Each structure stands twice: as structure tokens, then as C-alpha cells.
Amino acid sequence: MPKKKKVAILYGGRSVEHGVSINSARNIFEYIDKNRYEPLPIGINLQGQWFLTSGVSKDIAKDGQALALSLNPGKPEFIILKTGKRFQADIVFPVLHGTDGEDGSIQGLVKAMDLPMVGTGVTGSAMSMSKIVSKRLLKEAGLPVTDFLTFRYDEKDKFTFSKIAKQLGAPFMVKAANLGSSVGVSKVKTQKDFKQALDDAFKYDNEVIVEEYISGREIECAILGNYPPEASYPGEVVISDKYEFYTFDAKYVDPDAVRIDVPAKLSKPVAEKIRKASVKAFEALNCEDFSRVDLFLDKKGKVYVNEINTIPGFTNSSMYPVMWKERGVSFAKLITRLLTLAQERYDRGKRIERDFKSSLKF
Structure with missing residues (x-):
């Protein structure tokens, strides 16, 4: 019988989508074919620390063993800090939604580790995560996208509800540029809505995209x-x-x-x-x-x-x-x-x- 491949399932992460990631990883851990693969759940807490957990846990630090990483490309080793025990993974399955997990950050680390990894690499992840970059590239490719405007935190006073409504119509959508799960997203109908939407979006990002609303x-x-x-x-x-x-x-x-x-x-x-x-x-x-x-x-x-x-x-x-x-x-x-x-x-x-x-x- 072929030797089982060890699959490092990365979950949690420093993201507002931390909890969603845990729920996704729990299913992957449950349904992975354990006759072919040995799952190694590695949780990343909200502070960015890595832990080996026995299953997929919502209390990552409490239930896990803290890890360090030895970067030997092709054969990197995870080190359990408390015991010094080392183990390797054959393939990495990132189940990290949002910041640091879906934006190319983890993908770059795995690439440096020289391990097979499920999913899009550094370039595609970074481009897809940015609503601004992806929108521009999709438009360049001839795909239909909504009309949109973008601005940075230092430019926020230059845009008013009336100015945007004149260009995009009202209502319109305000979104943090680099998040998912509808975090930092608002539907804007009035001037009052606009101020609240900006405050919410800029809580999570330094860039905002404002889009035409499609009914x-x-x-x-x-x-x-x-x-x-x-x-x-x-x-x-x-x-x-x-x-x-x-x-x-x-x-x-x-x-x-x-x-x-x-x-x-x-x-x-x-x-x-x-x-x-x-x-x-x-x-x-x-x-x-x-x-x-x-x-x-x-x-x-x-x-x-x-x-x-x-x-x-x-x-x-x-x-x-x-x-x-x-x-x-x-x-x-x-x-x-x-x-x-x-x-x-x-x-x-x-x-x-x-x-x-x-x-x-x-």
C-alpha cells in the first residue's frame, strides 16, 4: 500500500474571516480520504502564531502545540517548540480566508518552502484579493464589470456622496478593497449612509472601492x-x-x-x-x-x-x-x-x- 501523504491543513489566520476559516478547515479535515492522506491540522491564531492541533479547533493556542519552522527548501521541518520534535509535510492545503491567507502572503512562504500547495499562487492570489486590481484586469480582459471609483484613506475627504452619486448613480456600494465575506461592505443610499460606510471600510483597509449597484x-x-x-x-x-x-x-x-x-x-x-x-x-x-x-x-x-x-x-x-x-x-x-x-x-x-x-x- 502506498505511503500516506502528509497534508498540512493551514487554518485560522490573522483575518476578520478567522472563524469562517475554522469552519471550512473542519470539513476538509473530516472528509479528506484518510486512506490516502494523513491530515496535519496547523492552526494560526489571531496573533499569527502557528500551532499543531489534534483536530481543527477554535481554541488554537489552548489546544495546540506551538511551532517553529526550519526552512530547508524541499524538505522544510516543523518543530514543536516544547519537545523539539520535528515533522514534515508532503503538501500544504491553505484554508485561510482573507488577509495573510488569500492575498499571496502564505503562498509566498509555501513557495519558499518548495512544497506542493493547493490553490492559486502568489501572483494570482494577490491580484484576485485586491478588488481594485482584479476589477481593472477583468475589464482589460474584456469582461463586463460594474462601473467603479477608488480612493485611498488620505483622499477620503475629496469624495462626497453627491459627487459619487452623480458618476455611479444611487444607491452604490462601498467596499474595503482587500477583504472578503462582505466585511467592510455597505450599501449607500444617503449622505449619512456614506459617512458610516467610509468609516466601516477604512477600519479594515487603506483603500476603498465604490461600485455601481446592480439590481x-x-x-x-x-x-x-x-x-x-x-x-x-x-x-x-x-x-x-x-x-x-x-x-x-x-x-x-x-x-x-x-x-x-x-x-x-x-x-x-x-x-x-x-x-x-x-x-x-x-x-x-x-x-x-x-x-x-x-x-x-x-x-x-x-x-x-x-x-x-x-x-x-x-x-x-x-x-x-x-x-x-x-x-x-x-x-x-x-x-x-x-x-x-x-x-x-x-x-x-x-x-x-x-x-x-x-x-x-x-
């Missing part, structure tokens, strides 16, 4: 694989009338806030348009292995690409695994597929030379 349907599409990537059939998030938009509470707290329609009730031509746009967005932002593309479908049938999540949720109600389950891919098979994709991509990358033979003397 329509919230559509999501799951992407899996590389060369070429494959799109699921789209799903729809139907939000309760008591919510102005798809807020954090609607996503994770209130069980009656949304209805998930998988598959979405769409005509075949519209569904295909969404699938093609989702794959094109995935490729335009240099994504790898898997992502969830969020889109809007307005009342006239126009599709807008909203954003890409390079580490989508893996909770029981998360759309990404639900959309693939509808296509016949179980949670366990999906995890195995992702780990296989990561290993294949890592192996292909070995053909790239890291040394250049020249006459340079040093």
Missing part, C-alpha cells in the same frame, strides 16, 4: 482544474427581503437569510454565458486549481463579473462544494482532486530552471 440576481460559478479549467453549472444565492445585500450575517449567521438554488434557474444560453465568463475571469487573474467566481445577472440579462474567491468556503452550506456535488463530485472526491491537481502542478514546475550558466564571476 439583479446573485450568481456563483465554481471553477476546478487547470489546462483547461472546468466550470460547474451556476448556482444562485436568493437573499431574504430583510437584507439589503449579501451581508456577513446573511452568509454565516442567519440560517433563514438565503436560499441556495443549485443549479440556478437559468436558460441554457445564459448559463453558458456565465460559465464562459467565469473561466475567462479565472484565467485572466492567473488562478490555479480552484476558485469561486461571483457574478451579477441584471434584469435585462446582462452578466457582470463581481469578484473571484481563490480560497472559497468549504462549510456545509458553502456554494463551492455544493455546486460540484450537484455535478456528481462528492466532498471527499473534491478534496482528493484538489490535492492531485496541486501535486501535478508542482511536478510540472520542476522542469523550470533555477540556475543560469553564464561567464559572470562572483
Whole structure:
């Protein structure tokens, strides 16, 4: 029987999405094929400290053993500080949503460790995490996006509600530029709303994006694989009338806030348009292995690409695994597929030379 591969499942993290990450990682730990893989849950607390935990725990520091890392590329070792015991991982599965986990930070560390890693690398993660950068790149790729404005914290006094409403119409959306899960996101209808929205967004970021509000349907599409990537059939998030938009509470707290329609009730031509746009967005932002593309479908049938999540949720109600389950891919098979994709991509990358033979003397 082949030796089990050790999979370091990174979860938690220094992010406002810390709790969501824990819930996602808990499912991955439960459903990973333990006949093929040995999961090593490594929790990162809100202070950024790493701990080996026996399972996926919400009390990471209390339940875990503090770790250090020996950077020996290709064979890095995790060191349990209390005992000095060392162990290695064969592959890394980051389940870190948001800051420091989905923005290229962890991806850069894993790349320096020279280990296979599930998901998008440094460049694609950084570009996709920034709502400003991704919007510009998607627009450059010819994909339909909403009209938008951007400004930094030091520019916040230059923009007024009336000035923005004149350019984008009202209501409009105000968002922290580098967060997910609808944290730092507000729907603005009045001057009073605008001030509160800015204060909230700038609590979490130094950059803000203001977007045209689209009255329509919230559509999501799951992407899996590389060369070429494959799109699921789209799903729809139907939000309760008591919510102005798809807020954090609607996503994770209130069980009656949304209805998930998988598959979405769409005509075949519209569904295909969404699938093609989702794959094109995935490729335009240099994504790898898997992502969830969020889109809007307005009342006239126009599709807008909203954003890409390079580490989508893996909770029981998360759309990404639900959309693939509808296509016949179980949670366990999906995890195995992702780990296989990561290993294949890592192996292909070995053909790239890291040394250049020249006459340079040093």
C-alpha cells in the first residue's frame, strides 16, 4: 500500500474571516480520504502564531502545540517548540480566508518552502484579493464589470456622496478593497449612509472601492482544474427581503437569510454565458486549481463579473462544494482532486530552471 501523504491543513489566520476559516478547515479535515492522506491540522491564531492541533479547533493556542519552522527548501521541518520534535509535510492545503491567507502572503512562504500547495499562487492570489486590481484586469480582459471609483484613506475627504452619486448613480456600494465575506461592505443610499460606510471600510483597509449597484440576481460559478479549467453549472444565492445585500450575517449567521438554488434557474444560453465568463475571469487573474467566481445577472440579462474567491468556503452550506456535488463530485472526491491537481502542478514546475550558466564571476 502506498505511503500516506502528509497534508498540512493551514487554518485560522490573522483575518476578520478567522472563524469562517475554522469552519471550512473542519470539513476538509473530516472528509479528506484518510486512506490516502494523513491530515496535519496547523492552526494560526489571531496573533499569527502557528500551532499543531489534534483536530481543527477554535481554541488554537489552548489546544495546540506551538511551532517553529526550519526552512530547508524541499524538505522544510516543523518543530514543536516544547519537545523539539520535528515533522514534515508532503503538501500544504491553505484554508485561510482573507488577509495573510488569500492575498499571496502564505503562498509566498509555501513557495519558499518548495512544497506542493493547493490553490492559486502568489501572483494570482494577490491580484484576485485586491478588488481594485482584479476589477481593472477583468475589464482589460474584456469582461463586463460594474462601473467603479477608488480612493485611498488620505483622499477620503475629496469624495462626497453627491459627487459619487452623480458618476455611479444611487444607491452604490462601498467596499474595503482587500477583504472578503462582505466585511467592510455597505450599501449607500444617503449622505449619512456614506459617512458610516467610509468609516466601516477604512477600519479594515487603506483603500476603498465604490461600485455601481446592480439590481439583479446573485450568481456563483465554481471553477476546478487547470489546462483547461472546468466550470460547474451556476448556482444562485436568493437573499431574504430583510437584507439589503449579501451581508456577513446573511452568509454565516442567519440560517433563514438565503436560499441556495443549485443549479440556478437559468436558460441554457445564459448559463453558458456565465460559465464562459467565469473561466475567462479565472484565467485572466492567473488562478490555479480552484476558485469561486461571483457574478451579477441584471434584469435585462446582462452578466457582470463581481469578484473571484481563490480560497472559497468549504462549510456545509458553502456554494463551492455544493455546486460540484450537484455535478456528481462528492466532498471527499473534491478534496482528493484538489490535492492531485496541486501535486501535478508542482511536478510540472520542476522542469523550470533555477540556475543560469553564464561567464559572470562572483
